[in-house]
Amino acid sequence: MEPHETTVAERLNARQRELTRAERQVSDVILSNYPASGLGSITELAEAADVSTPTIARMVQKLDFAGYPEFQAKLREELNDILSNPIAKRDTWVSAAPDQHILNRFTQEASENIRSSLEQLDPTTFDRIAALIADPERRVHISGGRITQTLANYLFLHLQMIRSDVVLVPSNSNAWPHYLLDLKEGDILAVFDIRRYESSTQLLAEMARERGAEIILFTDQWRSPIQAIASHTVSARITVPSAWDSSIAILLVVEAAIAAVQELHWDDTRGRTEELEGIFDRTGLFRKFV
Structure with a gap:
């Protein structure tokens, strides 16, 4: 995942007011054991949230995903990021590191972290x-x-x-x-x-x-x-x-x-x-x- 790509959790929290009551139920279930709770089938998630599968389909589209498979792919990517050890983290950023001094790159990313977090x-x-x-x-x-x-x-x-x-x-x-x-x-x-x-x-x-x-x-x-x-x-x-x-x-x-x-x-x-x-x-x- 790109360093400042929005996570599913961030999208859910940012768009709570746009979600219907049923969609908020789905959101609560996903966030309760994030991201694992969203890695099952759409039917399993619907049963856990006590909503219909079309409700979930509409919600993931509100989060800018084409469908449930793309939504799950994003969660799997995030799970991989969460479990990454220091070696894996370094391999990820080195492979795409721009041609700049580490001090500048680090400062840019840290500044963007602050902006995005606030x-x-x-x-x-x-x-x-x-x-x-x-x-x-x-x-x-x-x-x-x-x-x-x-x-x-x-x-x-x-x-x-x-x-x-x-x-x-x-x-x-x-x-x-x-x-x-x-x-x-x-x-x-x-x-x-x-x-x-x-x-x-x-x-x-x-x-x-x-x-x-x-x-x-x-x-x-x-x-x-x-x-x-x-x-x-x-x-x-x-x-x-x-x-x-x-x-x-x-x-x-x-x-x-x-x-x-x-x-x-x-x-x-x-x-x-x-x-x-x-x-x-x-x-x-x-x-x-x-």
């Missing part, structure tokens, strides 16, 4: 996420996977300065069960999960949801299976000319969320920050030039 992100959804994270009545738990734990740690360090009751949950499954003991109904779990989607991260989200937590998911354009239980999902593009995925677009949304959260309760944040700065001064953490 086009897909509903400002209302962003505002709700910021409000949830800022809610002083809710404890915020943050976690990620093998690579995305770096993003989780970045969000944690900033929120820890802004508000109390913020917890960084280890990504290692032999450590995070202890943190579930303190997770209560109404708490927030902000979780990061991008392809190839880690089983441990999904299990953490499922168990947190069972305990009554609201899940905020930060994921890629193909969307982690965690989206099925998430209250809110941020989907950002991650494909760049590299064997590794880029977190730049996700990080931009995270930093914007940090800025929004601090402004929602600025008086409290300011007082907390002033107190923290006093502690920094006493510990001599930062160098003084005067």
Whole structure:
């Protein structure tokens, strides 16, 4: 799949208002276990969504596919992208790499990722996420996977300065069960999960949801299976000319969320920050030039 070719999930979410109620039922089924839920026969999908096969045929045409076979071919292509390991990712972009310096190519793709991601992100959804994270009545738990734990740690360090009751949950499954003991109904779990989607991260989200937590998911354009239980999902593009995925677009949304959260309760944040700065001064953490 081309780096910025629109995914089926993106098309479905962008055109929700154009879909009929029956077509939205199909959309819900497809997104519930994406993309696997759309890889069966049209009859199986119709039965799962409790609609007719003509309803599905009309819906895929609204998504700009000639028919169900083309729709499924796109899903299979996406599944292959999701499962790609670093070697396969590199082979894909090297075969079609333009004659430009890697710095320029990478920057162009990363910039396009940001643009495409922001086009897909509903400002209302962003505002709700910021409000949830800022809610002083809710404890915020943050976690990620093998690579995305770096993003989780970045969000944690900033929120820890802004508000109390913020917890960084280890990504290692032999450590995070202890943190579930303190997770209560109404708490927030902000979780990061991008392809190839880690089983441990999904299990953490499922168990947190069972305990009554609201899940905020930060994921890629193909969307982690965690989206099925998430209250809110941020989907950002991650494909760049590299064997590794880029977190730049996700990080931009995270930093914007940090800025929004601090402004929602600025008086409290300011007082907390002033107190923290006093502690920094006493510990001599930062160098003084005067």
